[in-house]
Amino acid sequence: MTKSTQYAKPGEVERKWVLIDAEGATLGRLATKAAMILRGKNKPQYTPHTDTGDFVVIINADKVVLTGNKAEHKSYWRYSGWLGGLKTESFKEAMEKHPERVVEHAVKGMLPKTTLGRKQGTKLKVYAGPEHPHAAQNPVKIDWRA
Structure with a gap:
């Protein structure tokens, strides 16, 4: 008799709340950790076609850093679809206006580009300062370096 693989079903997934402090964190390394938790890859019952991830709350997003001289050269762009509708802003400008x-953007870029990935992206909550409105959910603080 062969044993079959156990797959997690959407209704029986237990979700936790995770708090990550981004102070002094490298943007990409922080984003990979957050994306892994959002997808549920840190759990033994991870199933690729089911959302097994936890909620992630990131605080102090305004204190995130980039290595090397990427802070001067990295830019974000969006295109309206119209002629001359390409808008760009540098990393520094973006951090001043809206660090969240x-x-x-970094975390969602590491999630799948599918309906499942978009659903997992909704469980990400990012705040510029140290305060967040999710104290009632008792988020467990984890070290993003681990």
């Missing part, structure tokens, strides 16, 4: 979006 910079971290969110």
